[in-house]
Amino acid sequence: ADNEILVVGGAGYIGSHMCKYLWRRGYRPIVLDNLVCGHRAAVQWGPFIQGDIGDPETLDRVFSEYDIKGVLHFAAYTCVPESVDIPLKYYGNNVANTINLLQGMVRHGVNRLIFSSSCATYGVSDGTPMSEDHVQHPITPYGRTKWMVEQILDDVESAYGLRAVCLRYFNAAGADPDGHLGEDHRPETHLIPIIIKTALGQRDFLSVYGDDYPTRDGTCVRDYIHVEDLAQAHLLALERLLAGGPGGKYNLGNGDGATVREVIERTRGITQASIPVRFEERRPGDVPVLIGSSEKAIRELGWRPQYSDLDAIIETAWNWHRRYPDGYPE
Numbered sequence: 001a002d003n004e005i006l007v008v009g010g011a012g013y014i015g016s017h018m019c020k021y022l023w024r025r026g027y028r029p030i031v032l033d034n035l036v037c038g039h040r041a042a043v044q045w046g047p048f049i050q051g052d053i054g055d056p057e058t059l060d061r062v063f064s065e066y067d068i069k070g071v072l073h074f075a076a077y078t079c080v081p082e083s084v085d086i087p088l089k090y091y092g093n094n095v096a097n098t099i100n101l102l103q104g105m106v107r108h109g110v111n112r113l114i115f116s117s118s119c120a121t122y123g124v125s126d127g128t129p130m131s132e133d134h135v136q137h138p139i140t141p142y143g144r145t146k147w148m149v150e151q152i153l154d155d156v157e158s159a160y161g162l163r164a165v166c167l168r169y170f171n172a173a174g175a176d177p178d179g180h181l182g183e184d185h186r187p188e189t190h191l192i193p194i195i196i197k198t199a200l201g202q203r204d205f206l207s208v209y210g211d212d213y214p215t216r217d218g219t220c221v222r223d224y225i226h227v228e229d230l231a232q233a234h235l236l237a238l239e240r241l242l243a244g245g246p247g248g249k250y251n252l253g254n255g256d257g258a259t260v261r262e263v264i265e266r267t268r269g270i271t272q273a274s275i276p277v278r279f280e281e282r283r284p285g286d287v288p289v290l291i292g293s294s295e296k297a298i299r300e301l302g303w304r305p306q307y308s309d310l311d312a313i314i315e316t317a318w319n320w321h322r323r324y325p326d327g328y329p330e
């Protein structure tokens with residue numbers, strides 16, 4: 001078939017939303033996932049292969065069996081504080097295994113890739129929305145893994161003609177508006193699902209890491225971007241590559257931010273729950289403010305985010321967690 005797209009990490013949070021989006025647009029998502037972080041139950045829109053991108057034979061099998069037109073790569077570890085404690089886990093998977101995936105693509109003549117990069121590649125900012133030409137000086141191993149792969153991809157394009165679009169997400173959040181897919185990390189470290197679990201009574205309180213940052217209320221500011229809007233951007237970038245267009249690097253954010261306290265307040269409003277809070281020490285690897293300007297994606301990819309409102313982001317997440325309080329079945 002000429003509509004087969006390989007989605008590595010397609011059983012994970014962003015990858016699974018992407019597969020549904022691809023399927024709705026007439027593509028056939030082929031999911032390769034080792035299920036270390038992903039969930040089998042989140043794969044619903046095409047074939048599933050359980051395997052690891054670190055294994056060349058698995059890649060050869062997948063690229064031989066399917067007529068893959070392009071690859072979307074979501075298979076990475078994403079826990080910033082963990083990357084500070086066990087960096088080799090992050091370099092090993094996010095960098096070394098990605099090199100293995102690229103080698104597989106080159107062996108099989110597959111030369112279009114959408115890579116999940118991150119605003120964590122920038123490091124510390126002055127607090128204004130960052131554009132793509134902001135200096136990249138990541139301050140954590142996680143951020144460095146994404147930044148290293150971006151550089152590797154530049155060399156790979158020059159040498160092998162493999163074109164890549166790097167999408168630098170700000171803070172991915174929200175859930176499938178139909179309520180079928182959501183965010184289920186084990187353990188969960190991300191702010192919005194943890195607030196919601198506290199609202200549901202699954203946790204006694206929410207830890208807020210630091211209230212002395214140089215921000216409007218002392219807590220960190222992040223630019224939350226809906227997972228469905230991320231999926232839209234990936235499809236636009238993929239279709240541009242499939243049509244022979246160039247690779248590039250794009251921020252995906254809403255261009256404004258919310259503090260941790262503001263996210264808690266909004267969630268209280270939506271859930272009508274009290275959400276007890278405890279203030280604690282700063283968390284390693286956190287920077288005060290991360291806000292992205294996405295003018296370039298809007299201009300060059302035609303990206304039109306549909307869920308920019310923080311309430312819409314929290315509501316879709318709340319709906320999924322209420323429906324699946326224990327997450328995906330194992």
Ligand code: UFG
Binds near residue numbers: 078119191209221
């Ligand atoms: N936070 C809390 N309490 C919690 C969880 C989070 O106060 O229980 C705070 C964090 O300290 C941070 C903010 O909420 O200030 C957001 O934290 P998240 O863990 O939800 O997300 P991050 O900002 O750490 O996200 C980062 C980068 C992304 C990257 C992602 C990977 O901004 O680019 O980690 O998971 F992709």
